[in-house]
Amino acid sequence: MSEIEQIYTALTSFRDQRNWKQFHNAKDLALALSIEAAELNELFLWKSKDEINNVDAEKVGEELADILAFAFLIAEKYNFDIKEIMLNKIQKNAIKYPVEKSKDKADKYTDL
Amino acid sequence: MSEIEQIYTALTSFRDQRNWKQFHNAKDLALALSIEAAELNELFLWKSKDEINNVDAEKVGEELADILAFAFLIAEKYNFDIKEIMLNKIQKNAIKYPVEKSKDKADKYTDL
Amino acid sequence: MSEIEQIYTALTSFRDQRNWKQFHNAKDLALALSIEAAELNELFLWKSKDEINNVDAEKVGEELADILAFAFLIAEKYNFDIKEIMLNKIQKNAIKYPVEKSKDKADKYTDL
Amino acid sequence: MSEIEQIYTALTSFRDQRNWKQFHNAKDLALALSIEAAELNELFLWKSKDEINNVDAEKVGEELADILAFAFLIAEKYNFDIKEIMLNKIQKNAIKYPVEKSKDKADKYTDL
Numbered sequence: 001m002s003e004i005e006q007i008y009t010a011l012t013s014f015r016d017q018r019n020w021k022q023f024h025n026a027k028d029l030a031l032a033l034s035i036e037a038a039e040l041n042e043l044f045l046w047k048s049k050d051e052i053n054n055v056d057a058e059k060v061g062e063e064l065a066d067i068l069a070f071a072f073l074i075a076e077k078y079n080f081d082i083k084e085i086m087l088n089k090i091q092k093n094a095i096k097y098p099v100e101k102s103k104d105k106a107d108k109y110t111d112l
Numbered sequence: 113m114s115e116i117e118q119i120y121t122a123l124t125s126f127r128d129q130r131n132w133k134q135f136h137n138a139k140d141l142a143l144a145l146s147i148e149a150a151e152l153n154e155l156f157l158w159k160s161k162d163e164i165n166n167v168d169a170e171k172v173g174e175e176l177a178d179i180l181a182f183a184f185l186i187a188e189k190y191n192f193d194i195k196e197i198m199l200n201k202i203q204k205n206a207i208k209y210p211v212e213k214s215k216d217k218a219d220k221y222t223d224l
Numbered sequence: 225m226s227e228i229e230q231i232y233t234a235l236t237s238f239r240d241q242r243n244w245k246q247f248h249n250a251k252d253l254a255l256a257l258s259i260e261a262a263e264l265n266e267l268f269l270w271k272s273k274d275e276i277n278n279v280d281a282e283k284v285g286e287e288l289a290d291i292l293a294f295a296f297l298i299a300e301k302y303n304f305d306i307k308e309i310m311l312n313k314i315q316k317n318a319i320k321y322p323v324e325k326s327k328d329k330a331d332k333y334t335d336l
Numbered sequence: 337m338s339e340i341e342q343i344y345t346a347l348t349s350f351r352d353q354r355n356w357k358q359f360h361n362a363k364d365l366a367l368a369l370s371i372e373a374a375e376l377n378e379l380f381l382w383k384s385k386d387e388i389n390n391v392d393a394e395k396v397g398e399e400l401a402d403i404l405a406f407a408f409l410i411a412e413k414y415n416f417d418i419k420e421i422m423l424n425k426i427q428k429n430a431i432k433y434p435v436e437k438s439k440d441k442a443d444k445y446t447d448l
Binding site: 226227228230231234235238241242243244246247249250251254255257258261262263264266267271272276281284285286288289290291292293295296298299300302304306307309310311312313314316317318321323326327328330 | 438
């Protein structure tokens with residue numbers, strides 16, 4: 001079983017033991033993901049460039065894991081293959097951000 | 113190479129060709145993730161339960177891929193093992209949400 | 225003193241007693257606002273159309289007040305007149321969303 | 337008519353001309369607000385402390401106005417008095433953040 005399959009097994013087993021699929025429509029899963037994203041951001045709030053390095057890595061890992069969990073549950077809902085959608089999007093972004101135009105620049109593609 | 117390793121290879125190659133690591137501090141990566149999460153949420157905005165099913169799955173996949181990309185880049189920055197942090201957090205959540213108390217309930221653990 | 229001026233007086237007095245202006249750069253104020261927005265959203269998470277009506281109005285008011293506080297602090301930082309920027313944006317949105325095209329529709333202006 | 341009343345008049349007139357009240361349940365209004373908050377945050381993404389000062393103030397004002405618009409529409413929905421909920425919350429926060437403990441510190445009240 002691949003690592004991604006192992007993650008899915010743990011996630012869906014956690015969910016199904018609690019019978020939570022009934023709550024997991026795509027809109028609320030996406031909302032839950034963005035709430036977890038805010039909790040991750042809160043770890044860095046008001047922190048200067050140097051202070052960011054002192055943020056507790058364990059807490060970062062926990063908030064990130066919650067975000068990933070909802071991302072995987074959305075992927076499962078849509079029968080997405082995680083690797084496939086990511087590689088496809090990276091290819092698409094490579095066209096939006098050509099190396100020669102975007103190198104060393106943090107501009108949005110609409111401003112390149 | 114595992115699927116997760118293949119994703120990392122594509123992601124970091126995309127990033128390094130553009131020399132973007134200089135912008136990728138943890139605080140801005142987390143902020144970027146939450147902005148992508150908002151773009152995913154926007155697909156469902158104002159939509160009723162039935163209308164959610166008509167949302168373009170391809171667009172959902174693309175926004176989800178952007179979220180996952182930033183999640184993986186944060187994991188890479190902290191040298192996290194994606195599977196490990198996810199399985200650990202699922203275990204922790206299993207304690208916060210005991211089956212007997214949380215079954216069929218969408219309440220936050222603080223309200224159980 | 226107008227109501228808006230009274231709000232500013234209370235807000236800046238709260239801030240200055242704690243000497244917090246040093247932390248209040250525009251980027252972190254905007255981040256703080258979005259974290260408070262997530263806390264408001266959390267009150268409605270997993271809730272159906274009917275259940276939304278049972279959400280504690282007092283809690284909604286408190287989260288909304290935190291959002292407004294950061295919005296006012298950003299406005300103060302930029303010397304914006306709240307009424308002026310809002311009326312200007314409503315005018316601009318009226319052009320993006322002409323009545324005849326947008327009536328009874330929740331579509332984004334780019335999809336009208 | 338107070339400034340806040342003038343804002344409400346412009347906002348509800350904009351909304352009612354388009355017959356949009358039908359879409360404005362509290363959950364989607366809160367979601368819309370957080371999406372606008374992400375658009376404000378995007379203006380500052382990847383920007384260093386110095387670069388923040390070069391962000392276009394007009395754009396900041398427009399995104400902030402959109403956030404405020406949804407905040408006012410939520411307040412209207414709940415019949416909140418903007419000044420009242422803000423002054424009440426400032427008082428509550430003053431207790432959570434006593435001056436002597438929180439002066440010159442950006443810590444969350446749970447960490448003071």
